[in-house]
Amino acid sequence: MVSIFVHMGQINLEKTLTGYLAPKDFEADLKIELGLMGIEILSQHGRLFICAGEAQDVVFAQDTWLRVEILPYTSINHAAELLKSKARRWSHYSINNHRRAELILDKVPSAKIKRYDFLEEIPKTTIGCFALLSEAEMILTPETTCPLPFGEIEFNEDKINPPSRAYLKLWELFTLYGYKPEAGMKTIDVGSCPGGWTWVLQTVGTNVVSVDKAPLDPKIAALPNIEFKQESAFGLRPQHVGHLDWFFSDIICYPDKLLELVNRWRESGLVDNFACTIKFQKPTDFETLFKFKAIPGSRVVHLSCNKHEVTWINTKESK
Ligand SMILES: C[S@@+](CC[C@H](N)C(=O)[O-])C[C@H]1O[C@@H](n2cnc3c(N)ncnc32)[C@H](O)[C@@H]1O
Structure with missing residues (x-):
């Protein structure tokens, strides 16, 4: 996946970062909406936009990543330990190093992906989501606004x-x-x-x-x-x-x-x-x-x- 960094190398990690995930094929709409709302886009990774500031109510965000962090990691085990220290359940949004990310996901409790019945209870506990930016750097949120991975639900x-x-x-x-x-x-x-x-x-x-x-x-x-x-x-x-x-x-x-x-x-x-x-x-x-x-x-x-x-x-x- 191609990542676009608007100010690569200049993301100020002291800033509060929020991630907005566009619905499939609606990246352009999300980008326009963020612009109209005056939200500064720092980088784009496929459907995921990393922005400056606290989370806002953005319509074309299928899911919102709160308190985003960009962290270095040294190994699969190290990455898994980092994740476990930050949230109880994880999902993986694939940007880069897909295989490595899946090995990391195998080592942490993951959010169940399943089909739901109409009116079935949805898990209430929040989930974290991570993506690998490279072999040495990951981006993560300890909490997304939707308790289901990527803000999506599939039904029976x-x-x-x-x-x-x-x-x-x-x-x-x-x-x-x-x-x-x-x-x-x-x-x-x-x-x-x-x-x-x-x-x-x-x-x-x-x-x-x-x-x-x-x-x-x-x-x-x-x-x-x-x-x-x-x-x-x-x-x-x-x-x-x-x-x-x-x-x-x-x-x-x-x-x-x-x-x-x-x-x-x-x-x-x-x-x-x-x-x-x-x-x-x-x-x-x-x-x-x-x-x-x-x-x-x-x-x-x-x-x-x-x-x-x-x-x-x-x-x-x-x-
Ligand atoms: C997307 S379909 C609705 C599908 C429906 N919700 C369903 O679950 O089967 C949109 C409907 O709007 C209706 N429609 C368009 N203009 C209308 C109007 N002025 N008054 C009433 N219905 C209208 C169309 O006839 C069409 O059946």
Whole structure:
């Protein structure tokens, strides 16, 4: 892997360093976002950007490396001892000397890589992550923000029931991020076809108003507790739907149109919580992304299964 050092040899190791790991193929977006946020990039190693300063909330960071250190090591055993002194569980992000790094990883407790079931408990203990820069120097974090390696989750998928793979976004949001409506709640799913999200919302026991211009998959439409409205979500009046515990949207539209839609529902005062996919064309509309982020109580994340899109969450508790 090619590493780019912006000021190689001048990284001031006294400084607080933070690492931001881009989702696969989104290095360019992460780089732009870091620039827009005024975060100084010191070096880039593939998807990993080492930056000056304390960790900030960066959307195109799939995972964030806290308190990054760059340390010399003399042998595999020495590296393993260093790691063991700094964290309980480790994962390896490969930059250089891959084989050597794997031998080091064999000598320390490692973070389990496995597929999860929907709503399975995620380990709570933090993990460290390291990478070898050379035969004599390693970079490490004793703690990443996500308890799963590289901020990614893989599921034991349901290949039978959901009509599209979009359901994985809600599985991730509910399982890894812990945002989930309770059984008996009223939810709306706009831009719902063919029905993956509506299926998830129905399986967790909510009463779903499902809205799309296109028809729902008949298998999903036949399930109980789903009221399907075949119309444009932009014409729907909040007052005609009434109070909602959760507003979900995976609608295909420009980010500024989604912001308008969301603002209409926020201003109605009828919705407690939101989770919406913001879908981008090229180039990424950072201006609107930052407007979503600025809404009080908001969090914007790039889910493992988000492609050129991110997920905006706004909950009653976080306001
Ligand atoms: C990515 S798909 C949604 C996939 C869905 N979440 C699932 O799990 O199967 C986006 C949907 O947005 C719908 N859409 C686009 N414009 C719309 C509008 N004005 N009103 C309602 N739905 C719309 C499309 O018909 C399409 O079904």
